[in-house]
Amino acid sequence: MPGHLSMEEVYRHACEVIPGGVNSPVRAFGSVGGTPVFLASASGPHVVDIEGREYVDLVCSWGPALLGHAHPEVVAAVQDAATRGLSFGAPTTAEVQLAELIRGRVPAAEKVRFVSTGTEATMTALRIARGATGRDVIVKFAGCYHGHSDALLAEAGSGVATAGLPGSAGVTKASAGDTIVLPYNDVAALEAVFAERGSEIACVISEAAPANMGIVTPLPGFNEAIRRITAAHGALMILDEVLTGFRVGPSGWWGLEAGVQNPTYTPDLFAFGKVVGGGMPLAGLGGPAALMDLLAPVGPVYQAGTLSGNPLATAAGIATLTLADAAAYAQVDAASLTVQRALADALDAVGVPHRIQTAGNLFSVFFGEDAAARGVATYSDAKAADTFRYPPFFHAMLDAGVALPPSVFEAWFLSAAHDDAALNRIAEALPSAARAAASATR
Numbered sequence: 427m428p429g430h431l432s433m434e435e436v437y438r439h440a441c442e443v444i445p446g447g448v449n450s451p452v453r454a455f456g457s458v459g460g461t462p463v464f465l466a467s468a469s470g471p472h473v474v475d476i477e478g479r480e481y482v483d484l485v486c487s488w489g490p491a492l493l494g495h496a497h498p499e500v501v502a503a504v505q506d507a508a509t510r511g512l513s514f515g516a517p518t519t520a521e522v523q524l525a526e527l528i529r530g531r532v533p534a535a536e537k538v539r540f541v542s543t544g545t546e547a548t549m550t551a552l553r554i555a556r557g558a559t560g561r562d563v564i565v566k567f568a569g570c571y572h573g574h575s576d577a578l579l580a581e582a583g584s585g586v587a588t589a590g591l592p593g594s595a596g597v598t599k600a601s602a603g604d605t606i607v608l609p610y611n612d613v614a615a616l617e618a619v620f621a622e623r624g625s626e627i628a629c630v631i632s633e634a635a636p637a638n639m640g641i642v643t644p645l646p647g648f649n650e651a652i653r654r655i656t657a658a659h660g661a662l663m664i665l666d667e668v669l670t671g672f673r674v675g676p677s678g679w680w681g682l683e684a685g686v687q688n689p690t691y692t693p694d695l696f697a698f699g700k701v702v703g704g705g706m707p708l709a710g711l712g713g714p715a716a717l718m719d720l721l722a723p724v725g726p727v728y729q730a731g732t733l734s735g736n737p738l739a740t741a742a743g744i745a746t747l748t749l750a751d752a753a754a755y756a757q758v759d760a761a762s763l764t765v766q767r768a769l770a771d772a773l774d775a776v777g778v779p780h781r782i783q784t785a786g787n788l789f790s791v792f793f794g795e796d797a798a799a800r801g802v803a804t805y806s807d808a809k810a811a812d813t814f815r816y817p818p819f820f821h822a823m824l825d826a827g828v829a830l831p832p833s834v835f836e837a838w839f840l841s842a843a844h845d846d847a848a849l850n851r852i853a854e855a856l857p858s859a860a861r862a863a864a865s866a867t868r
């Protein structure tokens with residue numbers, strides 16, 4: 427039984443039956459080294475490993491745990507749904523309710539189609555864009571992660587960045603050839619590619635605020651420029667809010683940046699995931715009826731899913747969005763600011779040059795003189811930072827009972843359950859971790 431085995435033994439056994447011992451690469455601690463921590467349970471701001479050690483968690487399931495882990499009302503909603511059946515393969519009124527909750531927050535998502543993963547959401551959005559325009563080419567930005575579908579793996583951040591890979595084996599030349607990758611925050615590059623190939627381009631897809639190469643805040647006007655240029659060439663704009671949606675604010679990054687009333691820009695399609703499923707496998711895409719009705723059974727763009735709109739996942743999503751009120755977002759924002767300040771103070775105290783970049787309550791730290799002086803606007807900037815300082819920093823935090831994301835290219839996630847006790851534990855752990863970062867060598 428796991429309880430009788432050390433973490434190393436469990437990991438070794440896991441590697442015998444699961445590739446790399448994990449079901450999503452970044453969990454393997456590849457870029458920070460050491461043995462991945464196998465978890466047994468989680469509650470509020472904490473996760474507990476199989477040896478019974480408790481950590482303050484700054485991963486929050488990579489975002490979904492906005493309200494903290496195992497929020498009693500979310501768990502009760504799922505338990506209640508479970509007693510009525512796990513999956514029907516037929517429509518339910520709860521799906522309608524969740525679609526309405528989303529539309530209430532993001533009015534441009536007039537219609538929503540639910541899927542089980544963010545990967546499916548962006549993949550389906552691309553298919554709609556290609557179906558709507560009759561064009562093949564898609565444009566994405568280096569360092570943006572949109573899930574692991576073939577067309578979107580080129581220069582994807584997240585686990586691909588962590589593993590230092592340019593892309594992925596197993597993606598056909600044809601698929602890769604239809605994807606144009608541009609530097610993020612570079613309006614001139616976007617204009618140039620549209621000037622040259624505008625009539626071939628179906629869409630531009632971008633993270634609303636990139637959070638998978640560390641946080642790279644869009645420069646003012648960048649998302650508006652994507653909107654303007656795509657519209658001028660009859661291409662669609664897909665805003666990937668899988669990570670930011672319903673996390674950085676009630677209406678996601680789009681709501682923060684564009685404003686919900688008279689927005690400064692509105693994409694054609696949104697992709698949602700993570701928070702919208704409240705910790706269960708649920709994601710979705712939304713947009714105006716004219717585009718969304720291109721999907722089967724109304725239109726010719728096929729998409730389907732056995733577990734799509736699954737009743738348990740839908741119940742978790744409804745409960746989470748219902749509980750995620752202004753007070754909850756204020757708590758997450760305040761907790762995030764507290765940790766950002768403590769982090770900056772600890773690094774300043776030992777003279778580690780750094781830059782903390784934010785997108786609402788999401789943030790990440792980039793080490794190094796260049797990052798500190800100029801900030802990080804692109805994937806190349808992110809990769810050029812002093813990434814070698816992160817592994818010892820990460821492990822010092824872990825040893826002190828704080829679980830950070832196991833990659834410098836990932837965001838730090840707070841929740842509404844990160845109370846003073848949890849925030850104090852983080853603050854107490856930071857000084858020694860900062861010293862570890864200071865003495866790190868390349």
Ligand SMILES: *Cc1c(COP(=O)(O)O)cnc(C)c1O
Nearest residue numbers: 543544545571572573666668669
């Ligand atoms: C996590 C993520 C995805 C993929 O979602 P999965 O549910 O892991 O497939 C897509 N886009 C962004 C921006 C993400 O952060």
